[in-house]
Amino acid sequence: MAQKNQVTALEPNADMLFADDSQTFTKIQGFLEVLETVTEQSFDVICCHNAEDWLKKMIQIKLTVSDLATYSVQNK
Known part of the structure; x- marks a missing residue:
């Protein structure tokens, strides 16, 4: 891709970026x-x-936290 295009990579992990x-x-x-x-x-x-x-992981985490909060409220 970078051979025929001007490409910019944005990566938070330096090890991955400069590997x-x-x-x-x-x-x-x-x-x-x-x-x-x-x-x-x-x-x-x-x-x-x-x-x-x-995104799937973030949604799953959010749902898990939401489920725990709902469970806590229902079982008080």
Whole structure:
């Protein structure tokens, strides 16, 4: 992908971001807020690697906490 396109990778984990030194795309360590510091703040395409798995986990955690709260209230 980076051979024919200008690619910027945003990754919070430095080990993951810099694991492959052979890649020549722009690498930025951090979260979404870091993109505000990027001079060119427009992108043609944004790919969120593993976002679906992350969202599923966050929803599951939220549901679990919600279920626990409901259970606690019902059993008082």
